[in-house]
Amino acid sequence: MFTRINRRGDKLSKLDRFLVSEDTASYLTDYAAQVIECHISDHRPIILSPSSMDFGHTPFKFYNSWLLDNEFHTIVSDFWEHYVMENGINPIVRFKSKMKALKSIIKTWSRNRSSSQSREKEENLDISQKAKVKWDIEADENYKFFHAIINQKRRYLSIHGINHEGIWLSNPQDIKDSFHSFFESKFKKVEAAKVVSRSQFYKTVQPDQNVFLTSVITEAEIREAVWDCGSDKSPEPDGFTFAFYKKFWDMIKVDVVAFVQAFFNTSTFPRGCNASFVALIPKGPNPMVISDFRPISLIGAQYKIIAKVMANRLAQVIDSVISHEQSAFIKHRQILDGPLMVNEVIKWCQRKKSKLMVFKIDF
Numbered sequence: 176m177f178t179r180i181n182r183r184g185d186k187l188s189k190l191d192r193f194l195v196s197e198d199t200a201s202y203l204t205d206y207a208a209q210v211i212e213c214h215i216s217d218h219r220p221i222i223l224s225p226s227s228m229d230f231g232h233t234p235f236k237f238y239n240s241w242l243l244d245n246e247f248h249t250i251v252s253d254f255w256e257h258y259v260m261e262n263g264i265n266p267i268v269r270f271k272s273k274m275k276a277l278k279s280i281i282k283t284w285s286r287n288r289s290s291s292q293s294r295e296k297e298e299n300l301d302i303s304q305k306a307k308v309k310w311d312i313e314a315d316e317n318y319k320f321f322h323a324i325i326n327q328k329r330r331y332l333s334i335h336g337i338n339h340e341g342i343w344l345s346n347p348q349d350i351k352d353s354f355h356s357f358f359e360s361k362f363k364k365v366e367a368a369k370v371v372s373r374s375q376f377y378k379t380v381q382p383d384q385n386v387f388l389t390s391v392i393t394e395a396e397i398r399e400a401v402w403d404c405g406s407d408k409s410p411e412p413d414g415f416t417f418a419f420y421k422k423f424w425d426m427i428k429v430d431v432v433a434f435v436q437a438f439f440n441t442s443t444f445p446r447g448c449n450a451s452f453v454a455l456i457p458k459g460p461n462p463m464v465i466s467d468f469r470p471i472s473l474i475g476a477q478y479k480i481i482a483k484v485m486a487n488r489l490a491q492v493i494d495s496v497i498s499h500e501q502s503a504f505i506k507h508r509q510i511l512d513g514p515l516m517v518n519e520v521i522k523w524c525q526r527k528k529s530k531l532m533v534f535k536i537d538f
Contacts (some may be wrong), residue, residue, distance in 0.1 A: 191222070193208060193223050208221050208222070208223050209221065209222045209224065212416060225411070229347055230347045230350075230351065231347070231351075231511070234412065234414060234452075235278055235281075235282060235414035236414045236415070237281070237414050237416050237418075237419055239406065239413045239416060239418040239419075240408065241281075241285070242418060242419075242422050246284075247281075247284070250280060250281070250284055251277065251281075251423060252426065253282055254276070254277055255273070255423075255426050255427065256276075258276060258277075259363055260272065260273070265437060265445055266430070266433035266434040266436075266437040266443065267434040267437055267438060267445055267448050267477065268445050268448065269430065269433075269434070270430045270431065270433070270434045270477070271413075271447075271448050271477070273430065275413065278413060278414060278415075282376055293414070331457065332455075332456070332457070334350060334455070334462075335352050336350070337353060337354075337462075337463070337464065337465060338463050338464050339353040339357075339464070339465065353465065354455070354465060357465045358453065358470060359472075367534070377499075378495070378496040378497075379496065380492055380495075380496055381495075384492045384495070387488070387491070387492070388488055388489075388492065391436070392432075392435055392439055392441075392484055394428065394432050396484055396487065396488075397428075397431060397432055397435050397480065397484060398424065399487065400479075400480050400483035400484045400487060401417060401420050401421060401424070401431070401480060401483075402421065403483055403487075403511055404417045404476075404480075404483065405417065405469050406418035406421060410475060410480075411451065411452070411474065411475035411476050411477075412450050412451065412452055412473075412475060412481075413475065413476075415476060417476065420476065431480070434477060435480060435481055435484060438481050439481075444478075448475075448477065449474070449477070449478050450475065451472045451473055451474045451475060451478070452473040453470045453471070453472055453473075454470070454471045454472075454473055455468040455470060455471075456468065456469045456470075456471055457469075475515060490506055492504070493505060494507070500513075517533070521533070
């Protein structure tokens with residue numbers, strides 16, 4: 176936005192700007208500069224004001240700092256011990272319902288915590304978790320650093336408006352409706368004929384490997400899958416991080432094992448139990464249209480545990496059924512092996528002055 180115009184009106188300049196201190200920037204998560212009309216000076220006045228977009232209710236998020244509170248441990252223990260559900264309910268639905276009920280109790284507890292209680296250490300853990308930085312620095316610099324990271328991310332991810340079908344939308348509800356209609360069409364199941372090939376040239380798992388893959392999932396495997404997941408990763412729709420699962424594993428493991436084994440017995444997820452958040456990440460600076468955002472699904476902990484158990488099992492047999500020419504995403508193989516091999520072949524053809532045709536195929 177230009178702030179100065181010369182007398183003839185044929186030259187526009189952006190000369191005037193705001194200088195904001197570091198402390199102010201750390202507390203103003205989002206702000207906007209508005210240029211207003213000039214009447215006396217050839218410089219247009221500018222006003223700095225807080226800017227916020229209300230997109231509705233903020234989902235519940237579990238803070239790992241709560242694990243430092245003994246009262247919190249008592250609340251979780253009492254709930255898990257005395258919560259009763261009728262028999263015959265699907266273990267996946269049962270676990271989901273228990274976590275939902277526990278979330279309601281935790282929300283009430285967190286609102287009623289004593290404000291006089293010293294929670295400086297907990298606050299530092301909270302902002303560290305929000306910033307999603309895997310390393311930290313000391314004392315006050317730690318606090319300022321994380322605040323700066325959080326505000327920078329918020330400004331980068333904020334959506335102030337969108338160009339939808341040639342119309343600029345700035346109302347939060349209109350923006351939500353446009354994203355909903357766009358991705359609703361993208362996420363619809365497409366009915367297509369499946370081609371199944373059972374060529375004898377394809378490698379298959381051996382009978383003993385098949386027995387291993389289809390055997391009953393053990394508690395040790397499930398625990399390993401839980402511990403393989405990061406404690407501070409973005410939480411699922413119910414808001415719980417894996418730090419909660421690890422801290423209260425001895426208490427909740429019976430329910431966790433039950434829902435994992437139930438899935439492998441039925442191969443189905445009850446409706447709503449595998450819901451996920453869709454995070455909209457800008458593909459670059461200043462996104463203007465919906466296609467400028469990359470949708471990233473934040474899947475639930477239940478889904479992650481089951482997927483990790485399957486991945487850990489497959490990792491033990493996949494090396495024998497995937498061709499050695501496939502170097503990517505296989506344990507003990509390097510993704511750079513392919514490009515290095517292609518580079519050597521091209522150099523060899525150049526030395527021999529041989530003809531060469533290269534196909535770059537992207538599936």
